[in-house]
Amino acid sequence: QSALTQPRSVSGSPGQSVTISCTGTSSDVGGYNYVSWYQQHPGKAPKPMIYDVNKRPSGVSDRFSGSKSGNTASLTISGLQTEDEADYYCCSRAPTSYVFGTGTKVTVL
Amino acid sequence: EVSLVESGGGLVQPGGSLRLSCAASGFFFSNYWVAWVRQAPGEGLEWLANINQDGTTKYYVDSVKGRFTISRDNAKNSLSLLMDSLRGEDTAVYYCGRWGGGTWIDLWGQGTLVTVSS
Numbered sequence: 137q138s139a140l141t142q143p144r145s146v147s148g149s150p151g152q153s154v155t156i157s158c159t160g161t162s163s164d165v166g167g168y169n170y171v172s173w174y175q176q177h178p179g180k181a182p183k184p185m186i187y188d189v190n191k192r193p194s195g196v197s198d199r200f201s202g203s204k205s206g207n208t209a210s211l212t213i214s215g216l217q218t219e220d221e222a223d224y225y226c227c228s229r230a231p232t233s234y235v236f237g238t239g240t241k242v243t244v245l
Numbered sequence: 246e247v248s249l250v251e252s253g254g255g256l257v258q259p260g261g262s263l264r265l266s267c268a269a270s271g272f273f274f275s276n277y278w279v280a281w282v283r284q285a286p287g288e289g290l291e292w293l294a295n296i297n298q299d300g301t302t303k304y305y306v307d308s309v310k311g312r313f314t315i316s317r318d319n320a321k322n323s324l325s326l327l328m329d330s331l332r333g334e335d336t337a338v339y340y341c342g343r344w345g346g347g348t349w350i351d352l353w354g355q356g357t358l359v360t361v362s363s
Contacts (some may be wrong), residue, residue: 139289139309145262174290179354181340182290187349225290229348232304234280239289 140165140237147243148216156240158209158226166207170229173202173211175229177222185224186211218244247271247352249341254357261331261361267324267341267354275299275319278344281326283337284356291337294326295344331361 141159148154158165158173165171171189175183184193186202189209201216209228213220221244226237253265259294265345281293295304303315305340324341338356345351 139291170348176290181353182350183353184345184349184351187345187351214282227290227292227349230332234295235276235304236282236290236292 137230137235140228140235141174142224142237142240144225144238145241145243147245148213149245150216150218152216153212153214154216154242156224156226156242158211158228158237160207160209160228160235162207163211164228164230164235165204165209165226167231168229169204171202171204171209172227173200174225174227175220175222177227182225200228213242216244220244247341249352249354251339251341251354251357254339254341254359256360256362257331258363259311259332259361262329263331263359265326265328265339265341265357265359267322267326269322269343272343272352274317274322278360279316279317280342280344281313281324282340282342282349283335284340285334285337288337295303296324303357328359331359333361334363335359 146154173186176182189204190202201212224240252305259262259295259350280295296315312330316325339352342350
């Protein structure tokens with residue numbers, strides 16, 4: 137049950153795209169198409185942005201997209217906006233548990 | 246309005262116990278798996294426990310097995326987390342969450358802070 141590995145931080149200018157990786161193992165990310173992503177602003181509860189690898193919940197901008205290859209999932213934010221500055225966490229199902237990623241701080245320059 | 250509201254957090258001494266509650270409203274609580282997730286100060290999210298719709302199946306992260314117990318009361322639309330033998334490293338904001346489709350947490354509470362300190 138080790139945390140999934142994410143880069144500590146990524147940054148980009150408004151309008152650019154950034155991609156956050158989430159690396160696990162064949163027992164979690166690689167074994168299930170059940171990766172979700174959450175956005176968290178300081179002092180707030182997490183907000184779901186992507187589920188089942190690449191599905192967007194109702195109301196989430198189509199600037200957010202997800203994908204997966206092998207044991208690594210990715211979240212891409214296109215057309216970066218100032219309100220996208222936040223922490224982002226991936227989460228994957230595992231055999232009898234769930235595991236979150238280490239978290240990535242996205243900074244809009 | 247669909248919501249989850251946690252309560253019961255506070256200051257507790259090491260070795261002590263605390264029960265957290267989560268009140269659900271605006272949806273059929275008994276239809277969903279639900280979970281507890283925590284976040285230590287300045288740290289990331291950590292999944293703690295899941296419970297199925299009728300409370301017969303429970304899963305825990307290794308770090309809380311034998312110390313924490315998840316339970317639910319569908320008649321009261323309520324989820325609980327009983328925490329025993331608390332340690333300093335259990336200091337965190339505790340969130341309850343609803344599993345949408347069983348694969349993602351589609352609804353989160355606002356969190357309740359638990360501080361373990363003498």
